[in-house]
Amino acid sequence: MHPWPKPPGGPHYSVCHFCDTLHDATALPEGKAARCKCCGAVLYQNRPASLARANAFSISALILMVVVHSFPFLVMDAAGIRTSLNLASAAKALIHEGSPMLGIALAFFTIVTPLVLAGGLVYVCAPLLIGKKAPGAMIVAKWMNKTEPWNMIEVFLLGVLVSLLKLSKVADVHFGIGFWAFGALMLCMAAAVAGIDRDELWDRLEVAKR
Amino acid sequence: MSELFPKAATYGLAGCHTCGKVSPVALGHCPRCGSHLHLRKSNSIQRTVALMIAAATLYIPANLLPIMTVVELGDVTENTIVGGMITFWKSGAYPIAIVIFTASILIPLLKIVALTWLCLAATGKLHPSPSMLGRVYWFTELMGRWSMVDIFVVGILVALVQLGNYMTITPGPGALAFAGVVVITMFAAMSFEPRLLWDRLAMLDDTPSPSNPSDL
Ligand SMILES: [Zn+2]
Numbered sequence: 001m002h003p004w005p006k007p008p009g010g011p012h013y014s015v016c017h018f019c020d021t022l023h024d025a026t027a028l029p030e031g032k033a034a035r036c037k038c039c040g041a042v043l044y045q046n047r048p049a050s051l052a053r054a055n056a057f058s059i060s061a062l063i064l065m066v067v068v069h070s071f072p073f074l075v076m077d078a079a080g081i082r083t084s085l086n087l088a089s090a091a092k093a094l095i096h097e098g099s100p101m102l103g104i105a106l107a108f109f110t111i112v113t114p115l116v117l118a119g120g121l122v123y124v125c126a127p128l129l130i131g132k133k134a135p136g137a138m139i140v141a142k143w144m145n146k147t148e149p150w151n152m153i154e155v156f157l158l159g160v161l162v163s164l165l166k167l168s169k170v171a172d173v174h175f176g177i178g179f180w181a182f183g184a185l186m187l188c189m190a191a192a193v194a195g196i197d198r199d200e201l202w203d204r205l206e207v208a209k210r
Numbered sequence: 211m212s213e214l215f216p217k218a219a220t221y222g223l224a225g226c227h228t229c230g231k232v233s234p235v236a237l238g239h240c241p242r243c244g245s246h247l248h249l250r251k252s253n254s255i256q257r258t259v260a261l262m263i264a265a266a267t268l269y270i271p272a273n274l275l276p277i278m279t280v281v282e283l284g285d286v287t288e289n290t291i292v293g294g295m296i297t298f299w300k301s302g303a304y305p306i307a308i309v310i311f312t313a314s315i316l317i318p319l320l321k322i323v324a325l326t327w328l329c330l331a332a333t334g335k336l337h338p339s340p341s342m343l344g345r346v347y348w349f350t351e352l353m354g355r356w357s358m359v360d361i362f363v364v365g366i367l368v369a370l371v372q373l374g375n376y377m378t379i380t381p382g383p384g385a386l387a388f389a390g391v392v393v394i395t396m397f398a399a400m401s402f403e404p405r406l407l408w409d410r411l412a413m414l415d416d417t418p419s420p421s422n423p424s425d426l
């Protein structure tokens with residue numbers, strides 16, 4: 001049993017976000033989740049080795065982002081012309097071909113949001129490993145919370161597969177290193193975000209010294 | 211029922227939407243993260259309904275207008291979302307046609323229906339079972355983003371297919387309208403307050419609650 005440190009004071013409560021039922025926030029053994037007595041929704045969970053995992057996966061995600069932005073996802077040979085695709089080129093193409101709003105939206109959902117999430121997690125969680133709070137860590141954590149629903153890398157990955165099937169009839173298309181790195185990035189992002197529970201992160205931030 | 215499952219609002223307590231800390235709502239702002247505290251999101255139903263009407267209206271041009279224009283050897287073809295799906299189906303690519311149908315047509319429509327149904331339930335016009343409510347709410351919260359796949363496909367095709375006189379693809383106005391539908395339905399789902407559904411259920415069965423949270 002390794003419960004995370006609770007802030008001083010109390011009693012500590014937890015409220016179900018779905019049905020508003022009030023619970024006592026009791027400590028949990030690692031790997032267990034507390035569920036709402038009324039509706040069964042997950043209240044909070046104690047992730048095993050949470051800080052280490054959140055840090056490891058978000059640092060891996062940041063490294064993979066460099067690879068994703070340096071190598072093409074798809075390479076297409078048609079009519080003697082070779083074109084290639086990465087995240088920035090898809091956003092740029094939309095901006096130049098008459099739909100700047102779509103290009104900005106694509107860049108936001110697939111470049112900005114994952115960067116805010118992974119970068120924010122490292123910024124907040126790395127100092128927490130030694131019990132310290134980075135300057136502005138709470139503001140960063142708030143922004144991570146706001147951007148999380150808009151992270152759409154897995155949707156973009158599905159888009160790449162659909163495009164590949166669309167184009168395979170008219171051209172010779174193959175995967176580049178960027179595609180595999182993007183697949184790994186998707187897994188790392190999911191593992192990083194799921195690595196530490198929201199309540200644990202905030203409790204640790206409240207306990208941590210500046 | 212309310213005796214068995216005490217609601218935070220009964221004690222004037224609110225769980226912070228950002229950090230989860232439970233504090234008296236009278237504080238106004240969360241003592242931990244500074245977010246605004248409220249027992250229920252304000253004007254939740256009105257906001258959700260207004261956003262849903264906007265999304266449903268935008269859904270019409272999103273499907274009627276082309277999402278992209280293909281120019282192949284001087285021939286111009288306008289592609290709509292349904293058209294693209296039918297092309298896949300006719301060419302025998304059934305799995306991909308089903309993926310596009312689900313992401314681009316089924317999910318937005320189901321989301322509009324589900325949120326309308328939730329708003330009706332929250333205003334007491336319908337009386338569904340709590341487990342059903344949970345499933346419908348979960349669907350509206352998590353599935354909406356997958357509808358963006360067709361927009362990403364347009365972006366990818368526009369970036370790749372720039373082959374001069376042979377073939378070029380440009381985005382159409384339908385794509386922007388469709389992206390608008392996806393973003394607006396996501397905001398609609400976020401502005402919906404699921405606790406209103408439980409307030410409704412509690413009203414049907416209002417036994418007095420204990421007056422002190424330490425009686426939990
Ligand atoms: Zn609940």
Ligand SMILES: [Zn+2]
Nearest residue numbers: 226229240243
């Ligand atoms: Zn808070």
